[in-house]
Amino acid sequence: xxxxxxxxxxxxxxxxxxxxxxxxxxxxxxxxxxxxxxxxxxxxxxxxxxxxxxxxxxxxxxxxxxxxxxxxxxxxxxxxxxxxxxxxxxxxxxxxxxxxxxxxxxxxxxxxxxxxxxxxxxxxxxxxxxxxxxxxxxxxxxxxxxxxxxxxxxxxxxxxxxxxxxxxxxxxxxxxxxxxxxxxxxxxxxxxxxxxxxxxxxxxxxxxxxxxxxxxxxxxxxxxxxxxxxxxxxxxxxxxxxx
Amino acid sequence: xxxxxxxxxxxxxxxxxxxxxxxxxxxxxxxxxxxxxxxxxxxxxxxxxxxxxxxxxxxxxxxxxxxxxxxxxxxxxxxxxxxxxxxxxxxxxxxxxxxxxxxxxxxxxxxxxxxxxxxxxxxxxxxxxxxxxxxxxxxxxxxxxxxxxxxxxxxxxxxxxxxxxxxxxxxxxxxxxxxxxxxxxxxxxxxxxxxxxxxxxxxxxxxxxxxxxxxxxxxxxxxxxxxxxxxxxxxxxxxxxxx
Numbered sequence: 001x002x003x004x005x006x007x008x009x010x011x012x013x014x015x016x017x018x019x020x021x022x023x024x025x026x027x028x029x030x031x032x033x034x035x036x037x038x039x040x041x042x043x044x045x046x047x048x049x050x051x052x053x054x055x056x057x058x059x060x061x062x063x064x065x066x067x068x069x070x071x072x073x074x075x076x077x078x079x080x081x082x083x084x085x086x087x088x089x090x091x092x093x094x095x096x097x098x099x100x101x102x103x104x105x106x107x108x109x110x111x112x113x114x115x116x117x118x119x120x121x122x123x124x125x126x127x128x129x130x131x132x133x134x135x136x137x138x139x140x141x142x143x144x145x146x147x148x149x150x151x152x153x154x155x156x157x158x159x160x161x162x163x164x165x166x167x168x169x170x171x172x173x174x175x176x177x178x179x180x181x182x183x184x185x186x187x188x189x190x191x192x193x194x195x196x197x198x199x200x201x202x203x204x205x206x207x208x209x210x211x212x213x214x215x216x217x218x219x220x221x222x223x224x225x226x227x228x229x230x231x232x233x234x235x236x237x238x239x240x241x242x243x
Numbered sequence: 244x245x246x247x248x249x250x251x252x253x254x255x256x257x258x259x260x261x262x263x264x265x266x267x268x269x270x271x272x273x274x275x276x277x278x279x280x281x282x283x284x285x286x287x288x289x290x291x292x293x294x295x296x297x298x299x300x301x302x303x304x305x306x307x308x309x310x311x312x313x314x315x316x317x318x319x320x321x322x323x324x325x326x327x328x329x330x331x332x333x334x335x336x337x338x339x340x341x342x343x344x345x346x347x348x349x350x351x352x353x354x355x356x357x358x359x360x361x362x363x364x365x366x367x368x369x370x371x372x373x374x375x376x377x378x379x380x381x382x383x384x385x386x387x388x389x390x391x392x393x394x395x396x397x398x399x400x401x402x403x404x405x406x407x408x409x410x411x412x413x414x415x416x417x418x419x420x421x422x423x424x425x426x427x428x429x430x431x432x433x434x435x436x437x438x439x440x441x442x443x444x445x446x447x448x449x450x451x452x453x454x455x456x457x458x459x460x461x462x463x464x465x466x467x468x469x470x471x472x473x474x475x476x477x478x479x480x481x482x483x484x485x486x
Contacts (some may be wrong), residue, residue: 016272017282019419019461041259043284045283051284076447111428114431116430150448151449184354184357184359184363194320202318206316215392
């Protein structure tokens, strides 16, 4: 059975303006690979209601899971929850369980659950809450869309809590060898290995380091014996390569 | 006149698998902001022909410019040029000017323009070449799609050559203040400033540092006087904030 598929939707003006370099994408990609869920697409859209709603709907229809990051805080530009509710065609309002979580948190912290913070208790109908061990305000799963915070510490904590509840597939393993030659010199041999091992993915990632060209060749697949056989074939082509 | 809009399409299994952390997105976002082109969306797709073609077509129809990164080298997994040609419905083949650039490069370097490398001279009909001062193999612009390499040094050099040829708009300036309070405590005042300055974008980017919550408030716009006025309003709300 093929692994479940996933997409990520990053809501973030600050990434599109170049102010912030995304880290949630890289984090989620690694965790999903470990969990046997294939991340097939990432979209980054602006804090724009139509853009969020349309992307959420398209990705939700195309993939088994959609993970979102950002836009669920208390400020005027936090519109993700409303947009996801609209994408799924369900109403949204303050929910008692989410309000109780926030109330308990601010009681402990000595803060006030004011109107702005109460917006973080707005949860679409039918959603399941995602625990936020950092700052209480929960994420939620609505159908196959998992809505999480953008602050990396909170996003990572939410992912850590959510993933064990999702069915994973076979873990995709990878092996890498580093060849200190131009990509054009090794392309023919790589193509041969790729066609001899159609069940594996053979990727070629060139780099420039200190003015010299080289290639990281990455082989991926879930059958470790096949991986090792492909690596053996690559090493016979490139005996000088480093693992 | 509103600024031109843009999207970026990153072709990269290695980013979706979590192996590599993208840097081209962050680089392009910064350069486009400086040039007055609004980056509205980024998509990262796998090295999959249908995914690349469909994303390229959708983004090309929705935005003034599409910038792609990755998949134009000499190996079997470099399929971007073919996919972009299909997305635009034009034929592709080895072009004499691209072949001459590669031949001159390998003559200089003492390498061979073998069949694999000759694939990098395949250019869709009607495209304009984008100069590659690092490793010769050119990118190209086909209509509003600008196709560039994925290796960061090459991508950045191509962007540096390409952007001056594209019409930019008003440069979007930004100002940031850092408020060491929870987002929920400042949300009401932020919302007020955002509604008083509808011509500006007021973004709120929370962070957790050493266990304490804070917010970077970023105001963006192309009218510097309005930006300074909004910053004055924010400072009167948050006199303790640091710029």
